[in-house]
Amino acid sequence: MSSKKITLKSSDGETLEVEVAIAVQSQTIKHMIEDDCADGGIPLPNVTSKILAKVIEYCKKHVENSKKEDSIEEEDELKEWECNFLQVDQQILCDLIHAANYLNIKSLLDLTCRRVADMIKGKTPEEIRRTFNIKNDFTPEEEEEVRRENKWALE
């Protein structure tokens, strides 16, 4: 049984053929198809082939999952899959967030942002800076003032 396919072109010149049902998980791609701009393939100048492959992997899993029966076992299995899917370094996670935003895939954006939020959980300000390579641009007085304004959280 043949299903309609569409060609996606990544920023580094590679092409990927994907079933339409999977590609339209991205609202951006969906609108381009509806507006008839999809002939000859859809160019995605903001997404590399490596990241695009990962995004398509995610969309495929979600299309498969939507056909299954709702049950506790399926939910757990999906959570485990998503956990494994996100075993990537920070740079790739960051790229996935960009891609999910650009391609407008709400569930992937939610998943990736939640993952970063989990990485922040329970950390001190210094630990947060170290994890994400953030420079402390407060003067000691400014830092003290922010601390005072938020003292309730540190009680």
Added chain:
Amino acid sequence: MDVLPPHLIVEILSRLNDPTDLVCCRLASKTLNSLSYEVRRISLLCSRNRYMKSRAPETRTLITPFKTIINNFIRSSRLLDSVTIGVFERSLVEMYDENELEGEFDDLYLTDERFIGEWLPFVCRRLRSLSISDFWSQSCWRRSETLSVISSHCHVLQELKLKNAWLSVDGLKPMLMLTCLTLEFIRLDDEDLNKINDCFPSLQVLNLVSVGGLKEPKIRLLHLKTCQWAVSNVPFSLTILAPNLVTLKLKCVRPKSLIIQAPLLSFLHLSLIDAGVFDVKDFPSIRVFKLESLNLSRLIVKFPFGKTVEHLTVNMPPSTKISRPLYFYSLFDIFPNLSSLALGPGAWSELELWYCREGLEGRVGMKGLKEIKAHLVVYDIEATLSCIFSLLDLCTNLVKVTLLIHRHVDSNTSSKLKLRCTGDYPKIRWKWGFWKEESRDIWGLLL
């Protein structure tokens, strides 16, 4: 993280459930500090720790009052579209065992309409989701007009959840955008649910869990798709009129009258002892049916629908005596097109008892069964195994069998059981797991 544009950083910060984490981000850099005030959602919970400190004489004056925290936070975060505030969860025992003096305080009385009125106007224009979980000892004896305040201010609210409060419906105005309403442990002064029905006509999801103050409640909502209702035995009658209802979970005791009109119902969970007048109109689309009742055998014949049910789950409280006739046989008469059957622990033990005394006979529907799931407590492994095998011999088209073994059964017995099953019936896809009372595997337990 600096490579991310501001709005994506805000997306990440909005998913920090604990405000302490948000404050740590504020202290990390100036950018994070300013972006933190643009978060879209917030969840402020008064922890037990904070509560203890606010009562202990040595820390009482050093702790910022919880209501002040809420006020300051919400007023400085103008882009919020989702607000959750609450007090730490206590067990039912703790709730009723509370120090009487607690009632004299109101520092944690969150559904106080005057308190709500202090911060709600700052965010009401964008607010889509609001959840307030109150402190029972301070709220249960104070009648709150919070529904009036919320309905006056929040014109785009879609989801509302209120827990542990006494709610008046005086001054409640229609909220046409509200699609999801959850009331848990609420004393509601709307005895037949008239005001609720009239003011929330667009509801698609309604959850009423332990809502008291009802007399002859009637749910009549045109757009309702999902309904969960757990109600005590106080109401005289229960009526649900919902032409678009697809999923219904109803847990009641022994209503004198139970009327359900939901022609599109596909998914029904019913947990009750018995019902007097039982007017359940035909459900021509019902696919999944879960029934838990003390009088399972007697009740099951009252359901006029059965041909469309594909997935059936039954359970009853375990008993030592065997009721005649065995409920199991009537299942296949009433539900001839079953493809999967799940038996709760009480249902399985009754089947096993019966099997040991009388054996199991075949029934027509058994040959159509593809999947079985059972909750086992293994007292006598040979008896359990023989019962399982007898069932497998009768249901010749079974493909998948899921057996959940009670957590207290020792691992030797479980392993032996698994070995025998997979050895004797290798063609079956076996799935194993555990269950114990109150865990997720058990759906509803009767009193």
